[in-house]
Amino acid sequence: MATATAPPQSQDQSQTELHRQMLRQMLLIRRFEEKAAEAYALGKIGGFCHLYIGQEAVAVGSLTVLRDDDYVICSYREHGQALVRGIPANAVMAELFGKATGCSRGKGGSMHLFDVDKRFMGGHAIVGGHLPLAAGIGFAIRYRGGDQICLCYFGEAAVNIGAFHEALNMSSVWKLPVIFLCENNRYGMGTAFERVAAITDVAEHACSYDMQAETVNGMDVLAVYEATQRAVQRARKGGHPTLLEVRTYRFMGHSMSDPLHGVYRTKEEVEEQKKRDPITQLAHKLKDDGVLGQEGLDAIDAEVHAEVDAAVRFADESPDPAPDELYTHVLAD
Amino acid sequence: MPTLTYRDALNQALREEMQRDPNVFLMGEEVGVYQGAYKVSRGLLEEFGPRRVVDTPIAELGFAGIGIGAAMAGLRPVIEFMTWNFALLALDQIVNSAAKMLYMSGGQIPMPIVFRGPNGAALQLSSQHSQAWEAWLAHIPGLKVVAPATPADAKGLLKSAIRDNNPVIVLEGEILYNTKGEVPEGEYMVSIGKADLKREGRDVTLICHSKTVTITLKAADALQEQGVAADVLDLRSLRPLDEAAILASVAKTNRAVVVEEGWPRCGVGAQVVDVIQRDAFDQLDAPVLRITQADTPMPYNKQLERAAKPSPEKIVAAARRVLYLE
Numbered sequence A: 001m002a003t004a005t006a007p008p009q010s011q012d013q014s015q016t017e018l019h020r021q022m023l024r025q026m027l028l029i030r031r032f033e034e035k036a037a038e039a040y041a042l043g044k045i046g047g048f049c050h051l052y053i054g055q056e057a058v059a060v061g062s063l064t065v066l067r068d069d070d071y072v073i074c075s076y077r078e079h080g081q082a083l084v085r086g087i088p089a090n091a092v093m094a095e096l097f098g099k100a101t102g103c104s105r106g107k108g109g110s111m112h113l114f115d116v117d118k119r120f121m122g123g124h125a126i127v128g129g130h131l132p133l134a135a136g137i138g139f140a141i142r143y144r145g146g147d148q149i150c151l152c153y154f155g156e157a158a159v160n161i162g163a164f165h166e167a168l169n170m171s172s173v174w175k176l177p178v179i180f181l182c183e184n185n186r187y188g189m190g191t192a193f194e195r196v197a198a199i200t201d202v203a204e205h206a207c208s209y210d211m212q213a214e215t216v217n218g219m220d221v222l223a224v225y226e227a228t229q230r231a232v233q234r235a236r237k238g239g240h241p242t243l244l245e246v247r248t249y250r251f252m253g254h255s256m257s258d259p260l261h262g263v264y265r266t267k268e269e270v271e272e273q274k275k276r277d278p279i280t281q282l283a284h285k286l287k288d289d290g291v292l293g294q295e296g297l298d299a300i301d302a303e304v305h306a307e308v309d310a311a312v313r314f315a316d317e318s319p320d321p322a323p324d325e326l327y328t329h330v331l332a333d
Numbered sequence B: 001m002p003t004l005t006y007r008d009a010l011n012q013a014l015r016e017e018m019q020r021d022p023n024v025f026l027m028g029e030e031v032g033v034y035q036g037a038y039k040v041s042r043g044l045l046e047e048f049g050p051r052r053v054v055d056t057p058i059a060e061l062g063f064a065g066i067g068i069g070a071a072m073a074g075l076r077p078v079i080e081f082m083t084w085n086f087a088l089l090a091l092d093q094i095v096n097s098a099a100k101m102l103y104m105s106g107g108q109i110p111m112p113i114v115f116r117g118p119n120g121a122a123l124q125l126s127s128q129h130s131q132a133w134e135a136w137l138a139h140i141p142g143l144k145v146v147a148p149a150t151p152a153d154a155k156g157l158l159k160s161a162i163r164d165n166n167p168v169i170v171l172e173g174e175i176l177y178n179t180k181g182e183v184p185e186g187e188y189m190v191s192i193g194k195a196d197l198k199r200e201g202r203d204v205t206l207i208c209h210s211k212t213v214t215i216t217l218k219a220a221d222a223l224q225e226q227g228v229a230a231d232v233l234d235l236r237s238l239r240p241l242d243e244a245a246i247l248a249s250v251a252k253t254n255r256a257v258v259v260e261e262g263w264p265r266c267g268v269g270a271q272v273v274d275v276i277q278r279d280a281f282d283q284l285d286a287p288v289l290r291i292t293q294a295d296t297p298m299p300y301n302k303q304l305e306r307a308a309k310p311s312p313e314k315i316v317a318a319a320r321r322v323l324y325l326e
């Protein structure tokens, strides 16, 4: 897992290393998701599978700020967060394949990735349903007097659900150390946000709950990183929650069973957005800064390619859960 | 043994468990300053402070979910619903988050949480405030569901529920809070999943739980006067269900009536009848009958309400039918 603590080198060196690391993680997610799409087409992954392509800067920029003992909780579009948080690509891919070696033993699948050791408290698939859970984790942190925080990701469509409002209100009233990070990718499935939301600037909702908020360019990994730093600081110090609206865009269909654009958005719009590709942007910056040339970039890409290929092999070769796993973990002892 | 009300027995269980384990806390509407809508939490705010006795806004889904999140991070929340009628708003959290967390995390996240509050009809509270939800909740794998009928069982089952590492639903009888009974002091636990024979007889088995235990015992008294001795089996726990106790009683009496406050379709009684027909088919001397609430919303009018609810008279009539005395 990446940490924000820089090694004792010059400011420039550690910055460069941080940026390189972020680029690597975004590329890892991109290549991982491309492979997942292939595996889905081959029938190796079933059910709903929501890819993160286009949104990589959000998970990478924000999770880079966290400490190992902080908590993370996500919606069903969480492959990227799981990888950045340090769940091995093998275990994530194996979970997508439904294998016994998956991070949820093959019983959760793409939408329910868990790793308690990494304090990765799951992907949750009822829109908005995990926002109160995030507040509850924040409640437990405050109950124990700890200085951890809970970072909670959700899509903009969750803003229209009661759970969002209940969770924000109680988090603010009780000063819970939670960051509500809204990944505003403009669409909930095939519904543009402005067709269903009276207030389309998600950050504005924070006023209703006397909460700090920021609107962030989610295609700029460094902007996400910096905004998250500010939010984390508020949460750690005084337990003040923050609503971060991170404006991003998904380049793929809502899930693997959906078309890329279809009737709800045009091909041109998708193409236009792809010009803001967060990976290309950071790669350009590193090139301009003279810290990473094409050769270096290719080397990183080859590295993550190999990691992802290995993950697919691992998932392929892993066993299915034993038949009696059907009946385990219904109840604890 | 001291005599306590059902309400005070629950209060004692909460107090003892909060004293024993600093991770146990109580959260819900009006549980603190107001001392509880039904005064179950009386005195707890004074003893444990607002950190552990937490008044919430009217946001059932939200605070149920906050409890579940706190349990994910290792606390042991007791979530009070003012009544289970309002808990429908939290059903998403109970079913989709609490009941499945351990399973979908592949065994990584246990869910030691209690959801409790009054269930079932009181008097003339009409359609939206007079509902018995046990069949809905007992349907869900990953939950345990208990429904104590006596003060002693209320204390023992709530203590067991708080110590359980699974989500436990405690359905308190709204009309039972003032009832009195002997309650053992201190460490008194009732295991979840064990029925209790509240009265012994060899002629017919009357199966019931929660408030219907009271009216079934009245029915058993009336039957006694007619020369019929009834086994009155209080299920206490609806999930898990004590199938062995049901079958043992039916093996003795060869006849059964199942009583519940809920509606007839897909009710608790339907489940009990399924157990009996499958595993005691050859021992039955008569079809099993059920007494439930009428298959209608609860009316306000007193006479209509009485007609809608299970009653000793209805149970006596059903018992006589399975004994072919009618």
Ligand SMILES: Cc1ncc(C[n+]2csc(CCOP(=O)(O)OP(=O)(O)O)c2C)c(N)n1
Pocket: A077, A125, A126, A127, A128, A154, A155, A156, A157, A158, A183, A185, A187, A188, A189, A254
């Ligand atoms: C309560 C609920 N209603 C409907 C759905 C079906 N559904 C799944 S994802 C989705 C769209 C959510 O969009 P958004 O929150 O913006 O997240 P995104 O998919 O864009 O990441 C819908 C309607 C659901 N899972 N939960």
Ligand SMILES: [Mg+2]
Pocket: A155, A156, A157, A183, A184, A185, A186, A187, A188, A189
């Ligand atoms: Mg969206």
